[in-house]
Structures are given as structure tokens and as C-alpha cells.
Amino acid sequence: MENIRSQFLLNPDIIHLNHGSFGACPKPIFEDYQKWQLELEKNTVNFFVKQGPILLEQSRKALGEFIGCDKDDVVLVMNPSYAMNIIAKSFPLKNGDEILCTDLEYGAMDRTWNYYCKKAGAKYVQQKITVPVTSKQQIIDEFFQGLTSKTKAIFISHITSSTALRLPVEEICAIAKQKGLITIVDGAHAPGQIPLDLSTLQADIYTGACHKWLLTPKGCSFLYVNRALQELFDPLVISWGYQSETPSHSQFIDYHQLQGTRDIAAFLTIPKAMEFRKEFDWETVSDSCRKIAQANYQRFAEAANATMLCPASDEFLVQMCSLEINCPDTVRLGTLLYDKYRIEIPVFMHGNKSYIRYSFQGYNTQEELDKLFAALAEIRNTTELLS
Ligand SMILES: Cc1ncc(COP(=O)(O)O)c(C=O)c1O
Secondary structure, three states: OHHHHOOOOOOOEEEEHOOOHOOEHHHHHHHHHHHHHHHHHHHHEEEEEHHHHHHHHHHHHHHHHHHHOOHEEEEEEEHHHHHHHHHHHHHHOOOOOOOEEEEOOOOHHHHHHHHHHHHHHHHEEEOOOOOOOOOOHHHHHHHHOOOOOOOEEEEOEEEOOOOOOOOHHHHHHHHHHOOOOOOEEEEEEOOOEEEOOOOOOOOOOEEEOOOOOOOOOOOEEEEEEHHHHHHOOOOOOOOOOOOOOOOOOOOOHHHHHOOOOOOOOHHHHHHHHHHHHHOOHHHHHHHHHHHHHOOHHHHHHHHHHOEOOOOOOOOOOOOEEEEEEEOHHHHHHHHHHOOOOOOEEEEEEEEEEEEEEEEEOOOOHHHHHHHHHHHHHHHHHHHOOOO
16 A cells, blocks of 8 residues: 555654544645645635635535535534534523433533533433443444433434444434434544445434545535524524525525635545545545454454454444553553654543544554554553553
8 A cells, every 4th residue: 555655644754543533634635725725815805705605515516425415405614513513502402301422422522512401401411332332232222221201312423432433323313213303423433434325324414524534634524414404503603694695595505604714725625535535446445444454453452451342343343443441641651652652543531431542544554553562562561551
């Protein structure tokens, strides 16, 4: 995969096993990004007023074709937190209502829902999922144990952050819809890592990041809302699209696309990112990465003296593998791995548990994972940071 490695801007002195946190953008896509910034600067008024809306529509179209939705049902936003704040702020919550989620959700999303639930007197129910997980059915059964007559919506990650587990969101959304609930999915890690088809997935609301596994520059994410629900959600930033004097055919797009003066260059790179995927046959790249990630999970667990969080199968694992570790200081362990071994890998807390997670992307090699395992073994033998 040397040809692929050379496409990326990553520092060659660092073993980058953390694609999951902020992605990594290949050179041709980054050049496209800079091209748009230059265009914008050369002719600001024309760019913002005339070209901008047309170019954004082209980006939404390219994205919609990839994720299986109409271009007018998806808006481009900076990050999934932004998307979920749009939703949680306007969600019609009443005193006593409940939002059902798992205890494996991303911390920023937990904070968002907790904040708005508290304001409305509603409850954010973080249903416990037993980890290691053993089957999809176990997750589904445990999740719905949190359901009550007060549940208004479910909120769930397609692929979790600290535990890196692919959850059975397709099945869970189908059951939730049968029960008349609104389904909200945090798919930050999904697009580009697993196939996504919003026309069949019964998610009413879905957010995903393009700057992780779709390889765009940072600040490119999306919010999809089922057309029937779009009018529920006000813009997070009230601007010219609200009570527009020149409304377009879609209030949803007017509301959330017009957000004051901002750099939209990252949004415009989606067509280039799609072209890059085709040129490098990224589905095949991604498939082989997934296989290597899974094949190394057991060795990772042995090196860190930890237990795998799930069977090493397609049901639960894609291009990231995580372990719960016995570590008294995650910051120090992460710093040691970076400073001494030159390995960038996230070591973090979720609740009171410590985790370490590798990502495997097209630019990574087996040799890099071998170095990680050797480093972990040495750290176990020589420090108190891993036992
Ligand atoms: C599950 C999950 N949701 C959401 C996010 C997005 O976070 P942000 O909005 O801070 O980019 C992440 C980022 O890693 C994540 O792992």
C-alpha cells in the first residue's frame, strides 16, 4: 500500500494509529480544499452569493448519492456535535419525556442531550450494554429494557467511540419505528467505513462525519432529517435563511445552510473525495483494512493484557479495535506511547473505565501494529502504566 501511503500528508516519523479521532486527508482532496479557498478569496461576493449555493447543492447531491438520500434532505455542517445540537435544541421534549440511548455514546453527545433534557424536565436514559458484547440480540434486548411509556425517541451510535463497536442499529431502528418512536443515529464513524443507505435504514435523523472515514478536510459533516420531521428543527444560528425574503424550494436547506459568513471550502470537497475513492478503489482498500484490523485484535489484547470487547467479526468490528485496559493514568500512557515510541493512538477514559483503540486505514501497515504490540509489552514489563 506504499502508493496509498504517499497520498497522505501525515508526518512519516509518527505511526498514526488514530484515524478515528480526526481522520486524515489525502493530498488531492486537500489540494481541492485549498483550491476552493483561493476561489473564494479571489472573488468573494460572487462566490458567496452566486456560486456558493450551486456548489453546495452539488456537494449535497454527491453525498446524497453515496448515503442514499435526496440532496434536499441533507445539510452540511461543521461536525456531528453541531448537527446534534440542532436536533436536541428543538426536539419537542416535554416534562417527563425520555430519550433512550446506550451507556456507550460519545461524551459530547451525552452532554448535549443531558443539557436539553434537563431544560425540558425530560430524562436522558443511558441504558447499560454489557461489554464484552456476545451477540446482536444481546445488545438489542438490553437496549430495549430501557424502553418505557415515556420514551419519545431513541439515540444510538452506529459505531461507538471509545469501545469501537458496530451496534445493530439497522435492527434497533426497525424495532423502534414499529413502536412509533423517533430514531436518531450518531453515525460519526460510519460513512466510508460501513455501507450506508438511508433509504432503507429506518433512521429519522442521522449525522455523520465526512472528515473521518470519507477523507475530506476537517469541518465537513452532515445532518440528514426525514422530510416529514424537518419543520420541527430551527436553525442553530438564526440568519438570513430564517423567514427568508427569497425562500428556496426547501425551508430545511434555507434554515441550516445560511449560517452567516463562513468558510465552506471543506464542504465543497465531497465530490473530489468521491472521485478519490473511485480512483483508488477505496472499498477494496477499506475491506482489506477491516480484515487486518480484526485479525490483529487478539494479539492486541494479549499485548495489553486485556480482554476483547467483542468477537473479532464483521458483526461488531470494522476498521477500529478497542480494549478496556488496566491503566492508572491514561494521559501518561498516551504520552509515553507518543514521546518514546512515536505512536499516535488514543488512550482515554469512558466513565470510570480506561480504553486504548487502534484504527487501521489504507496508509497503515502490519509492521506498525507489530511495533504497537512490542511497545505495549515493553510498557507492561517496565512501568506501572499497564498491568
Ligand atoms: C461516536 C462519535 N460521535 C460524534 C463524534 C463527533 O464529534 P465532534 O462533533 O466533536 O467532531 C465523534 C468523534 O470522534 C464520535 O466518535
